[in-house]
Amino acid sequence: MLSSRRQPAEWAPHDAVWIGWPSAADLWEDDLGPARAEVEDFIRAILFPGGGLFGEPVQLLARGADAIAAAEIMRSRLPEPSLLTIHEAPIGDVWLRDTGPVFARDDSGALVASALRFNGWGGKYQLPEDDRIADIVAERADVRLRRFTDFIGEGGALETDGEGTFITTRQCLLNDNRNPGMSEKDVEAVLNAAFGAEKVIWIDEGLLGDHTDGHVDNLARFVAPGKVVCMRPFGEDDPNAEILAEIEKTLTAATDARGRKLEIVTVPSPGRVEIDGEPAAASHMNFYIANHSMIMPSYETLSGNAAPGLEAAETLKALIDRPYFCAVDSSHLLTGGGSFHCISQQQPRV
Template sequence: MTTPVPAEWSPHRAMWVGWPSHSELWEDNLEPAQAEVEALVRALAGPGREQVKLLVGKPEALDDARARFAGVDGVEVVDGRFGDIWLRDTGPIFGAGSASAAAFRFNGWGGKYELEYDDTVATQIGEASGVPLTRNDFILEGGALDHDGKGTILTTRQCLLNPNRNAGWTEAKAEAALTDSLAARKVLWLGDGLLNDHTDGHVDNLARFVAPGVVACPIAWGRGDPNDDVYDAVAKALSEMTDAEGQPIQVLRLPSPGFVGDEDEKPVPASHMNFLIANGAVIVPTYGDDRAADLACQGLKTVYPDREIIPLPSIAILSGGGSFHCISQQEPA
């Protein structure tokens, strides 16, 4: 790739979204997750917004998906195969104008969840979108990176330097790989991601570019937020960084969802940072605390005054380990 990956707030010609298709993975949460993704897709496909390409990963799920979106303008149901819906990680990263896209090796987040077909998703999306892929011989998930559109890439050491991805990687080796594959000009390194995040600390749950030189990251909300120290370390690190243009990073702190636990009250990696920036809208995942979600949305409105800020529940999707950003991938216009 010769020019940097466009920022997510730049115009898109389409947005890929994964459809929950595997009852054996989602079990009792399959129908609730489908309802949450349906709400996301309908919000994305609103007037003047996205052309949604909904990738269905199993033949048995096709008829239901087609029936749900029959007559909905802006939604194309695509028959495909995947292990699970996390297209941000398994799909390609599109370059400027979607003239090309970068594809990477995928190993199930360090060997934790190796599911059939996940390593073919990039090829399928490349073929369906008509975009030629440049293949890179190293392991990388799209959710491990965030882009400012000018060549600054934000990532975490916990994920990118994890020996379960690319053995022997150092910051220098990773930076060289990102420069070659994605035209990175500067890489900003954060430390650890959220507690119990099976992705080993993907940055799209932790900190996100929201404008040139501006990064949003959480501040702990309520009592017992398990990531309080992580959030403060991230904000401090960012405040001491500059982007590829040499401009100091401004930090926009937004309330976290607070403590969110599973059925055993073990903390799960819920994050408002997994918002999705779309044409005309920003879709923000919520997890049951309306006040925290409202304050996060108000903060995002300060940087996106011309976009509708749409909070939507993502509790069932979170049971699979991620949220709206994790299940999507944009094609830049």
């Protein structure tokens, strides 16, 4: 009997989306308020895509009295506040794609929350109680939790077409700071057991300045079975020019779990974006596909250049079958290390 074990594609229908709310004033400092404003814009684009549509409900995790109060004020400004539920939880930071579970279907087709072991992106940023977040999300979603304690990884390291094809990077999942001694076949066996991976496409490395060690949700995303979007360099000083060219080359040569050659579409990268004088891992690939909308991050506040974001938005809008497309500036979130896909985790429809 064919197994039903699968992580659904992001464009499959959602019952909800789980999002982290910027809560730690000591981590965000002057960017706390602006980062919260960007998350509010992200939430609005999910919940109220226009044309009288309501998007999937938002489950928002926040820590501490100040963060809860700020989230309550934000919710009061929404046209339909009941679509957003605030959960007090001991999140170390907002990056639920990595600290929380990944929702998938088990062998019977039932929804489960699969939790890989999280070690602060290779021991860089280990925060108290991060290891509780998967349990909390699974319990409040009323979904059975499956733990894979012998394997370290994060949701942002995985990209799937929902048909058994996954993309990841060697820099992340084969890194000695996560899974020393494991081979590609070892990792593929875990991804099969946890998410039904039948074919894994391996990219070598990710963007400069990415403390996640090359998460794939900054590099390449499926937009349909057999169709992947990635970035090409923008500007003569793009710090990732060679890396992006190698990614496109790898994907062009790849086939999916059904043996199809992938169709590759490219959009411009944000170009050179710096924080404190160093290249930042700004990416138009960190978009989120909601039930009725798609939200792409842009970085004009940091880069001072709207051109690459506008071009990327036009291409992505044509690729994704959603009635509403929105580009939202994510410059302040990026100071914390990520963007909209990093702070969210979709819960597939039962």
